[in-house]
Amino acid sequence: xxxxxxxxxxxxxxxxxxxxGHGIVLSSLLHAVEELGLAKNDIVMTSGxxxxxxxxxxxxxxxxxxLHGRALAFATGVKLAKPALNLLVPMGDGDALAIGGNHFxxxxxRNINITAIVMNNRIYGMTxxxxxPLSGCGKRATTAPFLTIDQEFDVVKLAKAAGASFVARSTxxxxxxxxxxxxxxxxxxxxxxxxxxxxxxxxxxxxxKEGDAPDMLELYKDTTAKLGSKALEKNPDLIPxxxxxxxxxxxxxxxxxxxxxxxxxxxx
Amino acid sequence: xxxxxxxxxxINGDWCKGCGICIKFCPTQVLExxxxxxxxxxxxxxxxxxxxxxxxxxxLAIEVITEKGEGGDHEK
Numbered sequence: 001x002x003x004x005x006x007x008x009x010x011x012x013x014x015x016x017x018x019x020x021g022h023g024i025v026l027s028s029l030l031h032a033v034e035e036l037g038l039a040k041n042d043i044v045m046t047s048g049x050x051x052x053x054x055x056x057x058x059x060x061x062x063x064x065x066x067l068h069g070r071a072l073a074f075a076t077g078v079k080l081a082k083p084a085l086n087l088l089v090p091m092g093d094g095d096a097l098a099i100g101g102n103h104f105x106x107x108x109x110r111n112i113n114i115t116a117i118v119m120n121n122r123i124y125g126m127t128x129x130x131x132x133p134l135s136g137c138g139k140r141a142t143t144a145p146f147l148t149i150d151q152e153f154d155v156v157k158l159a160k161a162a163g164a165s166f167v168a169r170s171t172x173x174x175x176x177x178x179x180x181x182x183x184x185x186x187x188x189x190x191x192x193x194x195x196x197x198x199x200x201x202x203x204x205x206x207x208x209k210e211g212d213a214p215d216m217l218e219l220y221k222d223t224t225a226k227l228g229s230k231a232l233e234k235n236p237d238l239i240p241x242x243x244x245x246x247x248x249x250x251x252x253x254x255x256x257x258x259x260x261x262x263x264x265x266x267x268x
Numbered sequence: 269x270x271x272x273x274x275x276x277x278x279i280n281g282d283w284c285k286g287c288g289i290c291i292k293f294c295p296t297q298v299l300e301x302x303x304x305x306x307x308x309x310x311x312x313x314x315x316x317x318x319x320x321x322x323x324x325x326x327x328l329a330i331e332v333i334t335e336k337g338e339g340g341d342h343e344k
Binding site for chain 1: 280283285286287288289291292293299315320323324325326327328334
């Protein structure tokens with residue numbers, strides 16, 4: 001099946017700005033789904049609110065466009081009711097870690113078999129470019145005309161500490177790599193988090209003088225390095241990319257099934 | 269991997285928003301913007317079918333169709 005067959009083509013061209021990284025994440029995700037040969041009817045995508053959350057309207061899977069930050073809560077419900085389905089939950093940085101921060105850490109703690117994709121553009125794009133908990137220090141935003149003083153979350157470290165059993169990071173420049181990590185994350189049994197750095201040329205790029213979309217992609221090439229690479233060893237300030245955690249742990253739906261069996265005393 | 273040969277570079281002009289990502293990162297400068305700021309293939313004969321334009325296009329507007337593969341119907 002071609003990538004286009006997974007799209008609701010009647011909604012195209014999409015609403016994202018020219019050069020927005022979210023389109024590249026969508027493309028990487030569809031390539032991953034296509035390469036895995038998953039059926040449309042076996043996939044559920046839930047999303048919250050924001051530019052990134054519009055993604056669930058463009059894919060021809062089962063989709064839920066839900067409350068701000070609550071995509072993972074809805075996904076948990078769907079997964080427990082129908083454990084055979086594949087749950088994909090793309091979220092923006094604010095959606096995942098500010099408004100939905102608690103849902104994020106608790107889904108990770110339970111290790112429920114859901115694939116969370118954090119499309120990190122470091123800004124609230126849809127509402128006009130306010131800074132988010134992932135903007136970082138010394139960044140300009142509409143709500144930070146004198147630069148931000150807030151430290152940012154590290155998605156990888158947070159997910160790792162909260163108990164996610166698969167954690168990876170990539171960027172929109174490294175589209176092939178993103179597809180590979182997304183494939184692994186979907187196949188992984190347990191809670192998997194893939195952070196994809198995604199450019200917002202309209203707000204973040206313009207305010208922080210990072211240039212247009214191609215320049216921002218170039219920046220991802222220059223400021224990131226593969227885990228275990230010489231470049232990262234020489235310059236630890238680079239943002240590491242790669243798979244940070246990949247381990248097997250008891251999955252929540254399976255544990256729940258075991259509990260039901262135990263409670264029923266084998267009568268089920 | 270066998271060298272792939274380009275069959276067609278399909279660019280959906282209605283979906284392209286002219287961001288220029290494909291043009292900047294094309295290793296053989298196959299693509300350019302036209303007067304309406306839409307991407308067009310000006311030198312398709314130079315295409316090496318790396319498909320990076322297709323993978324990085326934020327508008328999902330590019331499709332690189334090669335002689336081999338893509339459902340197998342072009343296979344020789």
